[in-house]
Amino acid sequence: AQSVTQLDSQVPVFEEAPVELRCNYSSSVSVYLFWYVQYPNQGLQLLLKYLSGSTLVKGINGFEAEFNKSQTSFHLRKPSVHISDTAEYFCAVSAKNTGNQFYFGTGTSLTVIP
Amino acid sequence: DAGVIQSPRHEVTEMGQEVTLRCKPISGHNSLFWYRQTMMRGLELLIYFNNNVPIDDSGMPEDRFSAKMPNASFSTLKIQPSEPRDSAVYFCASRHPGRTDTQYFGPGTRLTVL
Numbered sequence: 001a002q003s004v005t006q007l008d009s010q011v012p013v014f015e016e017a018p019v020e021l022r023c024n025y026s027s028s029v030s031v032y033l034f035w036y037v038q039y040p041n042q043g044l045q046l047l048l049k050y051l052s053g054s055t056l057v058k059g060i061n062g063f064e065a066e067f068n069k070s071q072t073s074f075h076l077r078k079p080s081v082h083i084s085d086t087a088e089y090f091c092a093v094s095a096k097n098t099g100n101q102f103y104f105g106t107g108t109s110l111t112v113i114p
Numbered sequence: 115d116a117g118v119i120q121s122p123r124h125e126v127t128e129m130g131q132e133v134t135l136r137c138k139p140i141s142g143h144n145s146l147f148w149y150r151q152t153m154m155r156g157l158e159l160l161i162y163f164n165n166n167v168p169i170d171d172s173g174m175p176e177d178r179f180s181a182k183m184p185n186a187s188f189s190t191l192k193i194q195p196s197e198p199r200d201s202a203v204y205f206c207a208s209r210h211p212g213r214t215d216t217q218y219f220g221p222g223t224r225l226t227v228l
Contacts, residue, residue: 032215034216036219041221042221042222043118043219043220043221043222044205044219045219046216046218049215049216051215053195090157094161094215101159101162101170102159102217104156105156106156106159106211107156107157
């Protein structure tokens, strides 16, 4: 089975500052990796995903993430955050051979301070 | 295109009552997933269907929970009888047969059992 650890439950950051949300995973098989964002009272929206190839993945809203196999990490970054980025962010993993079972982290609440 | 549709968006009921949550997946998607989100346990997969057939229901918490998918465009998650500890946000997600890597989430149903 796979598991995901999001090391920070809450991250406050000032507007226009850079941010990094950390995600580590555990798996005995090759995996796909995902970041989802959840705005208040809404469902989960896919930000970006790593399937294969380049380890640096770019997503929507200026976010990017880097897959590091040796450190089993998939940290999410943005060079300059906006107020509208305030939301809950979830890292998820699924096994490449099945792709059915998604394992989610517990989420990181990003608060952008004006 | 319409996304995943869930109804109702909010449900408040009393302990012991039957609750039925509904989901309409994206047209053309052949996999459907039910998740539960709570503060304590985060996002958990309850059950998923492939081509209307339940594949893995190991996440269903107990016999009070049941899910059906009578056709490709409709699924229900039923709780009978409901208990206060069932209070959570329930998400439905669907997946295209040609894209096994990505799930698309609905807006969720917020269930409160008094």
